[in-house]
Amino acid sequence: MLISPRERAHWQVLVFVVLALLCLGSSATAVAAPTAPAATSPAPPLNTQAAHLATLLRKNPVHVTDQLPRSVPRFTAEEFTRLARTTGVPTYVLVLPGQRDPDELLKAVHEHLRRDGVYVLVDESGVVAAKAYGVKVPAEDAATVALYDMPVDAGPVHGFARFVEVLASGEERAEEAAERTYETDPPDGMYIGPSDRDNQSFATGIALSAVAVAILFGSPYVRRWWHNRPANPRRFQRCRLFPKPLEAFAAIVVTGALAGGALLLFDEKLTSAAPNPRPADMTARLDRVTAGLKQSPVYTDPESPQVLSTEQRAQLVRHLGEFKRKHGEVYITLVPQVLEDESEGFGGTFSAALRQRLGVEKALFLVADPLTGDIGAENQGLELDLEQGDEVYGIPESLVYPADDADDRPGGDLAERLDKALTYLDDLPKSEYGDTGPYDSEASDPAEGKKLRPLFSGDFVPGLFIGAFGSAFLLGLLAAVLGVVRIRQRRSGPPRLSAGLRYFDAPRHPSAAWLRGMAEREVRLLAGMLTYRGPDFAPDLDPYPEVAPETEAETREQALRAATEAAGLHLRAALRHLGHPDTPPAHAHRLTVARTVTPSQSAAAISLARLGRAALTGVPVTDACAINPLHGPSRVRRDVRFNARTGQRRWVPVCEFCENFALAAPQLLPEQHLLLPADGGGEAVPYEEVVGPLAVVPEGGFAGPRTPSSTAHIPSVPSPDHAGVPRGDIDGDGRGTERNEWKH
Ligand SMILES: [Zn+2]
Structure with missing residues (x-):
């Protein structure tokens, strides 16, 4: 055949164009190369996970996996379907264990299904992703709200209900709701x-x-x-x-x-909110995997990413065959292991149940999770010493988890590690006893596990x-x-008389303030006691009653009435010294002593009030003690060294304390002498030298009203030491009182 030069030129052009196109194509391949798997490891088959899921959705737009019976049992598909119908647009729902890249999976499923609508991915925690293809609905905003504006334990069904609700509310509202979730904290858990x-x-x-x-x-x-x-x-x-x-x-x-x-x-x-699964929900996946293992010793879950290439799978099957001839039954499962599955994520429970269903006596399982890439070796009875050495997992830890530098393809180096694990197990020494595995094939009852x-x-x-x-x-x-x-x-409170002692404790050099304060308390106390004794008895007026209220006999009552009369007179005298001559005794329990009252007047009021109190307790009313009138009633008259400065002796009334003191240490008695603060702050002076009511005390003319006839009849408790001393237990508590108790 002859070819004209013109035709040759045409051919040359054609060849050039073809060559140019070939060059372009190869450069395009070179650009795309980095995203493709390395040429050395065979590429996994086309996304068969998405293809499988698309096939399922083509039959039924809602697919609920059998892998999450403890969280989303399969019968919840009815509820998902009912909710999906309310969206008003075609809605495709996939309920699967948590996926690595939810958005990418939905995109791939849509590409395989090639139908317009909303694609929703739900996992054990709730709605995780949603995409709208060819329909105008706020799918992504609704997914955001369902994910972040729900209690973490609301569960997938409630989460999807919320998703549908927001989806139906329109784009504007859904966008607002989604924005709000970024500003507010997620709601508290419901359970x-x-x-x-x-x-x-x-x-x-x-x-x-x-x-x-x-x-x-x-x-x-x-x-x-x-x-x-x-x-x-x-x-x-x-x-x-x-x-x-x-x-x-x-x-x-x-x-x-x-x-x-x-x-x-x-x-x-x-x-938790999870509905109780039916028995069939708890066995569905085991039955599916068992059926698969009966076909081939390597079972790969079609709902999960496909991580084995055909060549890798064939290689593993070959390796399993060799192992089986040497040791016994052996299987590999590539099925997700999550807490919500029927075995609660326990590979031991899972493989024990599989062995039972396969009807084999002994078997070894390599349980691999295509989502995490983890591998577990579960020996169900083979005579292999998995516990030899110090490996916790039965196989070296480097084979259990994906290597840090494993490439990012789903599954990474899983096929490689499975092969290595088989080789490792193949080389293990035989153990005398078959390891039956630590787990029972019976998983816990989900209904019981939920009960508090x-x-x-x-x-x-x-x-x-x-x-x-x-x-x-x-x-x-x-x-x-x-x-x-x-x-x-x-x-x-003011000091009290006590058993066997008939004087009051008192300081020798009191200050003016002390004297005023004590005068006030003593007068108030005596007034309270008198009110208490009187017909207008008012117990709350009396802070420190010292008289036992029980009366035993009429004579005693009469004597006490006389004592009361004497005490009343003493109270009036004390009030007079304090500048309150017109205050009725019944009101004196609220008396206040003015600052203008002199120390001598205060001391006189104290002394009189104490004489009155002594009278009420049955002590015969006498003069005040001349050594210190604050001691209260005197007992006898004595010739004592009276004045320390002059050394003068005098025949004066002294109290029981001063009498004893005069007998024991007469030279020290003047030190007990009451000194009153001088006006203007000078040196304290003996009380009788101060112009005032106390000046007459040494003469015995101070006590004023006396009732010798009546006091003589006051009944008293006989005492071995002080015959005639009145009943001392004035505290009324039957215990008596030590003197120390009431000392300042
Ligand atoms: Zn005295």
């Missing part, structure tokens, strides 16, 4: 866990026992403390430290109310103990505080 229930039980136990102890023991203690307060005229009556029926009843009622309140407050019964234990169990009893101890400790603190308060109450 509590076992440790929260422990805390609730513990707190309830503490509250119940603490309150019961506080009422049963604290109430009687406080009641007795209040009963024994100095101002209570009935404080000499016994008050037992024992709960009264009313207190016991109150303890029962309050504790019961608290227990009921705790039951209402802590009313949670479940730990009752409130009154677990940490409730330890809480009771802690509450009781804590309450007792606080009661101890309360008792200490109340004790201090009581001591202060007793100390702030």
